[in-house]
Amino acid sequence: xxxxxxxxxxxxxxxxxxxxxxxxxxxxxxxxxxxxxxxxxxxxxxxxxxxxxxxxxxxxxxxxxxxxxxxxxxxxxxxxxxxxxxxxxxxxxxxxxxxxx
Numbered sequence: 001x002x003x004x005x006x007x008x009x010x011x012x013x014x015x016x017x018x019x020x021x022x023x024x025x026x027x028x029x030x031x032x033x034x035x036x037x038x039x040x041x042x043x044x045x046x047x048x049x050x051x052x053x054x055x056x057x058x059x060x061x062x063x064x065x066x067x068x069x070x071x072x073x074x075x076x077x078x079x080x081x082x083x084x085x086x087x088x089x090x091x092x093x094x095x096x097x098x099x100x101x
Contacts, residue, residue: 006040009048012062013037016069017081029077030057 006013006022013021022038033054040050040059047063052075059075073079 028052031055
């Protein structure tokens with residue numbers, strides 16, 4: 001079976017997450033190995049599947065149809081996405097503006 005590395009879906013990942021994701025680290029829920037998304041193995045068919053480079057477990061499955069992306073991430077134990085700006089943590093349902101120092 002042939003495939004590509006995670007760099008082949010850099011554009012798709014950018015569309016989903018709004019930032020460059022191939023340099024982001026993820027931990028496989030199947031084997032515990034941590035690697036960059038660029039190092040995953042990618043297979044395309046009706047959808048796009050990112051597989052762990054160590055154990056081959058399915059980490060991310062994306063299917064796009066009619067402009068809607070359906071995303072399943074069964075194989076991410078962790079996904080460390082850097083934030084572009086600080087997040088203000090408020091209780092759920094709190095519509096007040098964040099406090100500034």
